[in-house]
Amino acid sequence: MATKDLTVDTFVPTVDAEGIVLVDFWAEWCGPCRSFAPVFEKASEAHPDITFGKVDTEAEQALATEFQITSIPTLMVFRDGILVFSQAGALPAQQLEHLVQGARDLDMEDVRKQLAAQAANAPAAD
DSSP, X not given: OOOEEOOTTTHHHHHTSSSEXXXXXXOTTOHHHHHHHHHHHHHHHHOXXXXXXXXXXXXXXXXXXXXXXXXXXXXXXXXXXXXXEEEESOOOHXXXXXXXXXXXXXXXXXXXXXXXXXXXXXXXXX
């Protein structure tokens, strides 16, 4: 599966879907983004069961602002609608493969329990 361009209209339905979604926040003028693009594209072809999305931070400034993107490329990984990884910087192919495997190996029941525990211990909003 090739990468999918994500917009403000398609982002939430895409990342909220069941399964793994990798999102690359990038811009045309960004050298590291251009270097990372073929690595990301190749990974998308190697893992057709995973959604690989790209957000052009110039065209989708509202999304970049909402996710507090201050450095690009920034890679985010969602699993079953939950953000499980976020990091700025281009990854080499081997590290991206390791990240994909880590996302596959997550025990989502445990992740949900941890999130529930964090929410229970968070101070109440006024």
